[in-house]
Amino acid sequence: MTQKRKADDAATTTEALAHAARGAALKLATATGDERTAALRRIHAALKQNADRIKAENKKDLDNAAKNNLSKQLIRRLDLSGADKFDAMLQGVLDIAEMEDPVGKTSLATRLDTGLDLYRVSCPIGVVLIIFEARPEVVVNIAALTIKSGNAVILKGGKEAQYSNAILHQIISEALSEITQSSVTKDAVLLVESRTAIDTLLQMDRYIDLVIPRGSNALVRHVQGNTRIPVLGHADGIxxxxxxxxxxxxxxxxxxxxxxxxxxxxxxxxxxxxxxxxxxxxxxxxxxxxxxxxxxxxxxxxxxxxxxxxxxxxxxxxxxxxxxxxxxxxxxxxxxxxxxxxxxxxxxxxxxxxxxxxxxxxxxxxxxxxxxxxxxxxxxxxxxxxxxxxxxxxxxxxGAEIGVSTNKTHARGPVGVEGLLIYKFRLHGNGQCSGDYGVGKKEYKHEKLEVEENKFQL
Amino acid sequence: MTQKRKADDAATTTEALAHAARGAALKLATATGDERTAALRRIHAALKQNADRIKAENKKDLDNAAKNNLSKQLIRRLDLSGADKFDAMLQGVLDIAEMEDPVGKTSLATRLDTGLDLYRVSCPIGVVLIIFEARPEVVVNIAALTIKSGNAVILKGGKEAQYSNAILHQIISEALSEITQSSVTKDAVLLVESRTAIDTLLQMDRYIDLVIPRGSNALVRHVQGNTRIPVLGHADGIxxxxxxxxxxxxxxxxxxxxxxxxxxxxxxxxxxxxxxxxxxxxxxxxxxxxxxxxxxxxxxxxxxxxxxxxxxxxxxxxxxxxxxxxxxxxxxxxxxxxxxxxxxxxxxxxxxxxxxxxxxxxxxxxxxxxxxxxxxxxxxxxxxxxxxxxxxxxxxxxGAEIGVSTNKTHARGPVGVEGLLIYKFRLHGNGQCSGDYGVGKKEYKHEKLEVEENKFQL
Missing domain, CATH: 3.40.309.10 (Aldehyde Dehydrogenase; Chain A, domain 2)
Structure with a gap:
């Protein structure tokens, strides 16, 4: 196979993955709070059950790190073997599962006219691409935050943690496959392993709604300069x-x-x-x-x-x-x-x-x-x-953060679940036409209604 | 002068303009609600006083439009001579002036520990670049929305409205120059006239925080594909x-x-x-x-x-x-x-x-x-x-809209003043160090405080 042919095939596979994430996101956007919580509990149980498998794969990353003379600091970040860190990772999933449901919250209600009510309701953003440093527990943190907020996620972790990332992702996938008849599906959490996939994904603004690059200034600048997708993060911390x-x-x-x-x-x-x-x-x-x-x-x-x-x-x-x-x-x-x-x-x-x-x-x-x-x-x-x-x-x-943003739009500073949400406007009418309103015709009332925060929560 | 030299000079002038807008934004971010309201009232009075000057310049655009056989629809949009439209434009400034101050609103207050309180407070985004269609009253609407929300704005309007845009901007500038000792300065509202300035401005992510392109699908796509600055808007309305x-x-x-x-x-x-x-x-x-x-x-x-x-x-x-x-x-x-x-x-x-x-x-x-x-x-x-x-x-x-967004981040749907705001986190301590907290040390309280919405309003 020629180089060009190989690259084309890889792009096709990456596109199929992004397309799958979009499909999962559309389903996930209609999941009830209970479905999302249940998925997180299932993931928690699966991770707990498979601690040995996870630690065995993590050991391969640690061995490679030692072989490659990586810094002590980096090795400490990679290491999941300590009970404290492993338990904290598991507890994080439960903590996020127990949080109040942030999806479907009404934040504005206005009666435009009799029988014509407008509501602003929180909803997931859609598909989030996250590129992160060699820190395997991030796979779990981010999967928990994105499922809780109803988003699908494509993960790309540091290659020094490739075995750990792969096993954590595999266990999450298995857990999601086991819950059938749920709007939370396996494709809600996807992992890409090759670095070249990133540049392909950055072109897929029709499937991906937000990119969060965590890591070096060079990585963040590269992402910012090579995509139309909104980027959340920070290049420098001066x-x-x-x-x-x-x-x-x-x-x-x-x-x-x-x-x-x-x-x-x-x-x-x-x-x-x-x-x-x-x-x-x-x-x-x-x-x-x-x-x-x-x-x-x-x-x-x-x-x-x-x-x-x-x-x-x-x-x-x-x-x-x-x-x-x-x-x-x-x-x-x-x-x-x-x-x-x-x-x-x-x-x-x-x-x-x-x-x-x-x-x-x-x-x-x-x-x-x-x-x-x-x-x-x-x-x-x-x-x-x-x-x-x-x-x-x-x-x-x-509770947890998906990143720190120096953006001036959307979310600024440490970003938790709220930064993974946007809203939509629901207008409930009974046959109103815009042409019925205007000078000499009907007038808008614009009456502020009391907000029932949970009116549209499932 | 060579073509290259001319282009360089134009870029320098454009950069100076963007730099001036940034300076104005930093000042404006500290303006009190009263200062911003006073500026809008001054603008309203100046526009009212100069109705004849405005209509005379608008006439030039209308004459050119007729000469160039522009569509009736476009000519109707250009025309400011009708009392209804002119008065509505003026009333819009007053309506926005009277709106509740959206800047400095606290939306979250958490006691991290005794004497260590965190507040999330709304603030302006900074410098907004708006590219809009040949519709001269938009100069006034947008100046009002951006001043109210504490943002500086760089305006680029459709060339068919160039005389109208220029006179409206000039009167706004004069009005702002007359209010001395205010944090709202003349450079808070700037106008660029040449189309080539846009591509230079799109590169100035160090001065400009948000771009709002209103207009054709081609314009929006061009902006999205040629800047690192966040873009708010919509390409299509299907x-x-x-x-x-x-x-x-x-x-x-x-x-x-x-x-x-x-x-x-x-x-x-x-x-x-x-x-x-x-x-x-x-x-x-x-x-x-x-x-x-x-x-x-x-x-x-x-x-x-x-x-x-x-x-x-x-x-x-x-x-x-x-x-x-x-x-x-x-x-x-x-x-x-x-x-x-x-x-x-x-x-x-x-x-x-x-x-x-x-x-x-x-x-x-x-x-x-x-x-x-x-x-x-x-x-x-x-x-x-x-x-x-x-x-x-x-x-x-x-009240008014600065655009309609199909973005999945920041602001979605019709965008008013809220879409021109972001927040900052204020942390008030009395000597706390992060190293004092952790296992076996002090613990975070994370106690939700009652939110005093206007605590930091000026």
Whole structure:
């Protein structure tokens, strides 16, 4: 077979898969809440029953990772063998199953005229394509979130987790095949294994309604630049913490160390530290440098700050000069770019022009300054006296998250089930025609009706 | 100057304009409700005061339209001289000014822990680019909707309305320049006149947050295929009306004629008629053909239907054979593609595969069938016993609409002010660190707080 022929065949298979997902989504959109909950319970039971099979396949990924000298951090992410992690994965499915049904909720009811009532009702988006990092439990989390919200999903996980992903998907498929006479079908959760399938899928805007790329900046940019399908996610996490003029010094130090060191490669880690310039001539500035470097944080100081350093500080190997680029860089490491700003407005302007609109924090005792910052910083999450690391779906109380969005439309910040829903308008009439209304004819009433939230829930 | 050089200069000017819009949006995001309302009142007064200037420029567009033999329909759209239309345009600004402030509304409040409260608060999207048809009052409608919602806007109107657009924009600019010390500035409403500017703007995802193309299918497709910026809108309006087995015949006929003839070129006009096949052997089928053709509707019948025609019907020049393509065509004319379907499910399947997910209606006396249809049809608007022509922001009671969306994310159906908003998460702490929480440490409370909707409104 020629290369071209092979590629065509692969595209056909991928198209058939996307088409199957669309079919499953149309069915799933009419599933009752009970059907979706039952499917999740069945998946939970199947995963529990097949723990050994899952761990055996996971072992193959771990062996390959060791063979390929993958980082400890990546191996830790891959590893499902710990009881804590495995049980948490299972419990997650039950937690999501027990959540209140988000589908079919009415959020607006208007009587346009006698006998002509309009309702806005939540419904699933349709087919979601998710590309995610080598973290196998994500297969289970995402399947649970998408089934709960009535969406079909096409999963593409990191290849380092291929055996784990395949077995988890297989068990989910088996569980869904066993529940017959349900509107939740096997094709509601599909897995693609080849990387080339992604580019084919990105062209299938007639079958796929939303793409969620999780992973590197390069992956997200590639997806954004190669599809008409709406993309939900974030490319960078360039988060800033700003130390205002008046603040609790000890709390500022603790927050900064937390924000930089608890997970340096997470998207919500602080990358830039802005300091109000009034601190430069005070002992606090030197305490700050000492405490951050003691916490093993490398500091890249804006050149003007060097005038304020003591000779000893100048010799500290962890303190170096920042380039302009450092202030627009996601280090994914224990590195902090540091700049002084003369005013709160300058801090806000820096963040709005250099940040990635993800999460930014102000540390201040002034509620007025805090409010100005929280209003003016154009980011998904704006925090006052707290670590940027709180930006997370679980920490926010959403149960789980499908991703973090820096989009300005649809869903912003950590995204849970709500970000997987849209609405439709139902209009119930009894023969009304638009031509009956207008100047000298019938008039619209536009009477707000009391919303019965569950009127259309199944 | 070389062509290349000219193009570069134009791009620089366009970039400067987009940059100015971004600056205006950042300011506008902090404007109080009163500032935004005052700006709209000022615009209203300025438009009223300058009615003569506006009408004089509008006359130039009308003269050009006559010279260029534009259609009557287009000329009617261009014409602002009628008192009704001009007054409605002015009244629209006041109506929007008086609407409840949609910015700064809290929709979620969660106590993550003592002293650590999370709020989800509505805020403007930022900079919106709107490309619209030759309909000059849209400049005013859109400026009002975007200022009310705290967004900056870049307008590009149809060239047939260039003089009208320019004068309306100039008066809005003058009005905004006159209000000093406001966060609503002149650059909140910008106009571009050259068509080539659009392609440059579509590349400026760092300044522009949302594109709303209104107009031809070709325009919308071009925008969707050439930008990373989220696109809100619809390419086609292929709406279907389905006549179920049991129905009120007279009401079905009236609805169909309304849906097809009151504005054949509107996106919410019905293009396809599906009939339950039980009707084919009844007198109703012949009444239907008679009444629709009497209303001057051309019928394109699916070939199998020809067996059911009388010899006289076969001679009716308005009745011809449909091609398969007719069932996926937006005719924008008094043409209806007609097909019989054996079941409700077949009707739903036809709509989901052939329609454009805009607006579809079922005519039935069976509430069970209506409910199945409204749930299963994957469209923005799903209607029961009403004309598809009701799909419209004004008719839905939204005051005005910025467009109609067939997107599956953000906003669907007729879009008013709500579609121009997103939210941010505010977290108010007092020194909390993420590392303090976890197994064996502090636990999240995730306590739902009562939502004070106006807590953060200005």
């Amino acid at each position: 988060c800033t913490t700003y130390l205002d003029q008046n603040l609790d010094q000890e709390s500022a130090l603790r927050i900064l160390i937390d924000a930089k060191t608890t997970a340096p490669s997470a998207c919500n880690a602080t990358e830039t530290l802005l300091i109000h310039s009034s601190h430069l001539l005070t002992p606090f500035f030197h305490t700050l440098l000492a405490r951050l470097t003691l916490a093993n944080i490398s500091l890249r100081l804006d050149p003007p700050l060097f005038t304020y350093l003591t000779p000893l500080e100048k010799q500290n190997a962890l303190i170096t000069e920042a380039t302009e680029e450092d202030f627009s860089t996601e280090f994914l490491d224990t590195i902090l770019a540091v700049r002084a700003v003369p005013t709160l407005s300058a801090a806000i302007a820096h963040i709005n022009s250099h940040g990635s609109h993800h999460t930014d924090a102000i540390i201040t005792t002034s509620s007025e300054n805090a409010d100005a910052f929280l209003r003016s910083v154009d980011s998904a999450d704006v925090f006052w006296n707290a670590s940027t690391r709180f930006a997370d779906g679980f920490r926010f109380g959403f | 709406c279907t009306t389905y006549l179920d087995q049991n129905l009120d015949q007279e009401s079905a006929l009236r609805i169909l004629i309304d849906a097809k003839t009151t504005a054949p070129s509107a996106c919410n006009a019905t293009e396809t008629l599906l009939i339950h096949s039980s009707h084919l052997l009844t007198p109703f089928f012949h009444t239907l053909l008679a009444r629709l053709t009497l209303a001057n509707i051309s019928l394109r019948l699916d070939p199998p239907l020809f067996t059911y025609l009388t010899p006289l019907e076969k001679q009716n020049a308005l009745i011809t054979e449909a091609t398969e393509e007719d069932f996926s065509t937006e005719f924008l004319d008094t043409i209806l593609a007609v097909r019989a379907v054996p079941t409700l499910s077949a009707a739903i399947a036809h709509i989901n595969s052939h329609g454009s997910h805009h607006t579809d209606a079922i005519i039935t006396t069976s509430s069970e069938n209506a409910d199945a249809f409204l749930r299963s049809v994957d469209s923005a608007d799903v209607f029961w016993n009403a004309s598809t022509r009701f799909a419209d922001g004004f008719r839905f009671g939204f």
